[in-house]
Amino acid sequence: PSFGSMLVNGLTKLGMPSEIVESFSRLINLGDNYPKIPEAKGAISAIRSEAFFIPLYELFLTYGGIFRLTFGPKSFLIVSDPNIAKRILKDNSKAYSKGILAEILEFVMGTGLIPADGEVWRVRRRVIVPALHLKYVAAMIGLFGEATDRLCKKLDAAAYNGEDVEMESLFSRLTLDIIGKAVFNYDFDSLTKDNGIVEAVYTVLREAEDRSVSPIPTWEIPIWKDISPRQKKVNEALKLINTTLDDLIAICKRMVDEEDVQFNEEYMNESDPSILHFLLAGGDDVSSKQLRDDLMTMLIAGHETTAAVLTWTFYLLSKEPSAMSKLQNEVDAVLGDRFPTMEDMKKLKYTTRVINESLRLYPQPPVLIRRSLEDDVLDKYPIKRGEDFFISVWNLHRSPTHWEDADKFNPERWPLDGPNPNETNQNFSYLPFGAGPRKCVGDMFASFEAIVAVAMLVRRFNFQMALGAPPVKMTTGATIHTTEGLNMTVTRRMQPPIVPTLDTKKLENMESSN
Numbered sequence: 262p263s264f265g266s267m268l269v270n271g272l273t274k275l276g277m278p279s280e281i282v283e284s285f286s287r288l289i290n291l292g293d294n295y296p297k298i299p300e301a302k303g304a305i306s307a308i309r310s311e312a313f314f315i316p317l318y319e320l321f322l323t324y325g326g327i328f329r330l331t332f333g334p335k336s337f338l339i340v341s342d343p344n345i346a347k348r349i350l351k352d353n354s355k356a357y358s359k360g361i362l363a364e365i366l367e368f369v370m371g372t373g374l375i376p377a378d379g380e381v382w383r384v385r386r387r388v389i390v391p392a393l394h395l396k397y398v399a400a401m402i403g404l405f406g407e408a409t410d411r412l413c414k415k416l417d418a419a420a421y422n423g424e425d426v427e428m429e430s431l432f433s434r435l436t437l438d439i440i441g442k443a444v445f446n447y448d449f450d451s452l453t454k455d456n457g458i459v460e461a462v463y464t465v466l467r468e469a470e471d472r473s474v475s476p477i478p479t480w481e482i483p484i485w486k487d488i489s490p491r492q493k494k495v496n497e498a499l500k501l502i503n504t505t506l507d508d509l510i511a512i513c514k515r516m517v518d519e520e521d522v523q524f525n526e527e528y529m530n531e532s533d534p535s536i537l538h539f540l541l542a543g544g545d546d547v548s549s550k551q552l553r554d555d556l557m558t559m560l561i562a563g564h565e566t567t568a569a570v571l572t573w574t575f576y577l578l579s580k581e582p583s584a585m586s587k588l589q590n591e592v593d594a595v596l597g598d599r600f601p602t603m604e605d606m607k608k609l610k611y612t613t614r615v616i617n618e619s620l621r622l623y624p625q626p627p628v629l630i631r632r633s634l635e636d637d638v639l640d641k642y643p644i645k646r647g648e649d650f651f652i653s654v655w656n657l658h659r660s661p662t663h664w665e666d667a668d669k670f671n672p673e674r675w676p677l678d679g680p681n682p683n684e685t686n687q688n689f690s691y692l693p694f695g696a697g698p699r700k701c702v703g704d705m706f707a708s709f710e711a712i713v714a715v716a717m718l719v720r721r722f723n724f725q726m727a728l729g730a731p732p733v734k735m736t737t738g739a740t741i742h743t744t745e746g747l748n749m750t751v752t753r754r755m756q757p758p759i760v761p762t763l764d765t766k767k768l769e770n771m772e773s774s775n
């Protein structure tokens with residue numbers, strides 16, 4: 262036995278309280294029995310301008326599935342190993358909180374579902390998950406189609422005029438329009454016009470992203486936080502969003518009060534299927550700050566993520582014309598010129614694989630953040646409470662140990678007739694929507710939203726990188742953005758529309774109903 266363990270045994274025999282012996286034993290024993298977590302040397306600088314998860318990939322190849330990274334007074338444990346990710350996110354998830362993420366997002370999300378921990382999170386998760394039931398998601402497919410159709414009209418005009426388009430900002434507007442209607446029945450109409458509220462949402466979003474990559478929290482500095490023009494603008498934007506939310510909640514409450522419907526699991530108001538309507542009908546209090554926090558959380562969670570997925574999907578497709586034509590063939594055959602329906606979601610198999618693969622190569626967000634609330638052991642390493650973790654989904658998704666040709670866009674890597682890849686069937690090497698109790702509540706919503714948008718857009722147009730466009734580089738806030746936009750040339754597809762194969766039963770039904 263080591264000197265440490267002899268000493269601990271001795272102290273226990275002498276009747277020293279077990280907690281003290283335990284902490285003492287940790288102090289002296291760790292070096293004896295446990296290996297030390299590898300420590301990455303070298304500064305990670307310029308985090309603001311460079312996508313910070315890129316240098317983390319090189320460090321992962323050098324130091325392995327868990328290593329410590331220190332810059333200034335801060336130290337993080339970077340996790341790129343699927344088993345460790347599984348322990349933190351699922352098997353021992355109760356021992357971890359959202360840590361710095363909750364601190365950064367407090368100003369906009371309060372204790373909304375993403376930053377919330379403990380009892381607040383448990384209670385709200387139970388209230389919110391049922392709101393996204395199957396019938397709701399099915400109703401949303403119509404909304405995805407209508408919004409994408411508005412984008413198609415915009416692209417039609419650009420194609421006709423021979424103007425290049427910056428797709429990243431258009432995708433951001435598309436998903437903002439969708440999430441506004443879906444969460445609180447509000448029409449931002451940002452694809453058509455700019456207004457104060459749209460600008461306010463972007464001001465707040467940029468601030469959240471800047472704070473998440475800022476090494477110094479200038480927004481906490483007393484006095485400065487009240488007089489800096491930038492913080493003033495942020496506060497004004499928040500005020501406008503909150504007033505708008507208050508109005509929407511009041512309008513919705515009036516509708517709910519006039520209704521004569523029993524609230525149940527599959528409750529949905531056909532004229533306003535929004536999540537807000539479900540929550541108020543289910544008994545949420547109109548004056549609650551928690552309700553506002555959750556609505557803001559879903560607005561942000563559902564907006565930039567899906568926009569980023571669409572941006573990188575079109576970037577990848579522009580580099581891989583064979584995947585694009587396969588995709589277009591599928592959409593021509595399944596949809597023709599119809600709007601997609603719930604049933605099509607199962608049939609658009611290759612489209613789904615394209616999204617799966619885009620989410621593998623460009624996970625949104627590229628890292629998950631946690632803090633240990635208790636001591637734990639990860640792999641062979643003891644971990645103290647209070648450690649901050651970055652689980653690099655980017656590294657998991659591109660790990661050369663787990664993926665063949667990890668950097669290649671290859672939707673064919675999962676067979677079309679096989680199950681959709683997820684964290685379970687990919688053994689935690691694939692976590693596009695997180696995992697465990699904190700997994701995304703909008704995963705099905707978002708997947709169908711992306712499928713509808715991609716299908717309708719590629720059905721109507723060909724997309725190419727614009728001539729002379731700057732090379733597409735990554736930068737990051739909460740999601741992965743391009744540095745200078747995704748500039749594309751859009752052209753109408755010229756071939757005559759292919760009539761989709763109709764199943765005869767449907768045809769008979771249609772005829773008999775006429």
Ligand code: HEM
Binds near residue numbers: 374563692698
């Ligand atoms: C959580 C990804 C769309 C609402 C998460 C997490 C991920 C994720 C990775 C886990 C975060 C963590 O563990 O720290 C995505 C992606 C989306 C998307 C890639 C689009 C493609 C949406 C949409 C909504 C939504 C549309 C709302 C309608 C949420 C919420 C949580 C969450 C509320 C927190 C759940 C909890 O902590 O209990 N999302 N999301 N997401 N997402 Fe999504």
